[in-house]
Amino acid sequence: MSEPKIKNMDEFASVSGISRPTLSKYFNNPDSVRKSTRERIEEALEKFDYRPNLYAMNQNRRLTKTIGIVVPNLTDPFFVKIARHIEDHVIAAGYRPVLLGSHGTQEQELENLNNLRLLKPAGALLAPLGRVSDKPQIQQFCDEVPTVLFDANIEDIGEAFIGSNNQQSITTVVEYLCRTGDAPAFFEMKTPTNPNAVKRRTAYISSMERLGHLPQLIQVDGDGWDFEEIGFREGTRLLSERHLKTDTILCSNDRLAIGLLSAAYQQGLRVGLGDGCALRVAGHDDHPFSRYTCPTLTTVSQDYSAIAQTSAETLVARIESNRALDSRREILFDGKLVMRGSA
Known part of the structure; x- marks a missing residue:
């Protein structure tokens, strides 16, 4: 007979014999608990096939480990490539990336920002649409959530802009x-x-x-x-x-x-x-x-790797310092000529 389905962390704490505060500490950062405790938790996760509701956990935390990444269009391989690099750096820094595409429309860009608000992200990395972006709405989001812009700049919005020269x-x-x-x-x-x-x-x-x-x-x-x-x-x-x-x-x-x-x-x-x-x-x-x-x-x-790494590192440093940057930063990376057959 299979184990009963675990519905929430309280039930998981009861069946695993591990206190809820210890479980919360583990799910926030697995390395924050002793190795023996970590092994017990991971064995229980496997046994009871339990996965925490990260959304519900985020709602109960003042600062989450989620970082939103918003790009203009996920059907464009250019943005897929740079977003993948950014995700790698976000994960390496110990955060959970949430990638959203704006489908090239102002409405979807604003919907993405509203959805991120619900997740209470630690911060956001935003490649705005640009001309059709609702700048006052983006400014309001940046006032609420530490945000670094990349690829496309909107003057004086966000804590930094990382892009190409x-x-x-x-x-x-x-x-x-x-x-x-x-x-x-x-x-x-x-x-x-x-x-x-x-x-x-x-x-x-x-x-x-x-x-x-x-x-x-x-x-x-x-x-x-x-x-x-x-x-x-x-x-x-x-x-x-x-x-x-x-x-x-x-x-x-x-x-x-x-x-x-x-x-x-x-x-x-x-x-x-x-x-x-x-x-x-x-x-x-x-x-x-x-x-x-x-x-x-x-x-x-464009230097995809440098833009991605610097964007992620700038945002993570801002989040972990818990203090706004003294002034808005702009960091531009030089391009490299690639000579091929067409010219």
């Missing part, structure tokens, strides 16, 4: 493209979704002017996070009209570039360097798919 990375790729061929035009959406896009446009303009070239902005229609579709649709229109003043296009991000590469293929244009090539295309981010396009995509990589 867009000025440096765009300057690096513009200089490379000018050095190896025609000066590039900049392919972007008229109303960028992510704040990084605006910084990249500004960096492109300043880099071109410094090098003595006239900036060429190609601003296309499109909204939301379907970047590949926008790149393909607007790239097809652009290439079919044959009005380009250069054979080199720098895209605001790799996902737009992936769509543009597909459009070039459909138009029968060979992309890359060398004889027979009609177009050069470069992007930004080193998206996980950029090394598998045809041709492979020249881009600038």
Whole structure:
């Protein structure tokens, strides 16, 4: 006959013969109890197949061991990759990560923050949507919960921002493209979704002017996070009209570039360097798919590992000090040029 189902910690304490305070101490930090006690608890967990209700435990604790991680879109491998790195660092620091995706909408981003409030998290790591974010609501959340922003910055919100140095990375790729061929035009959406896009446009303009070239902005229609579709649709229109003043296009991000590469293929244009090539295309981010396009995509990589580690370490230090930072910090990491077949 199987053991009866244990419904709560009180029942588990009764059947295991271990006091409830000791169990609470163990579930908060297994290393906080003696080895012999830890072994008894783990044997009882196995025997009675009991798993504590972490949500209920969190409601009864002033400070939980939960850290919320919110990203714009969990269908984008870029955010999956950086979130996985952050999760690893959060777990190594002794906290429990809760990963949430905002599906590219303001409503879901706010719902994620409200759901985190219910969990009473120790802190949060937030990659905000940016332009469509409800900034007053995010500010209110950051006033309640220690929060570090990463990837996309919203000025003066959160205790810190950890991200990429867009000025440096765009300057690096513009200089490379000018050095190896025609000066590039900049392919972007008229109303960028992510704040990084605006910084990249500004960096492109300043880099071109410094090098003595006239900036060429190609601003296309499109909204939301379907970047590949926008790149393909607007790239097809652009290439079919044959009005380009250069054979080199720098895209605001790799996902737009992936769509543009597909459009070039459909138009029968060979992309890359060398004889027979009609177009050069470069992007930004080193998206996980950029090394598998045809041709492979020249881009600038973001330092995923450093951004993830620094974001997690900054938040954990803030939580464990139990004291707000003296001033808002901004830490930017340089990008690295990745030369591939497309340029």
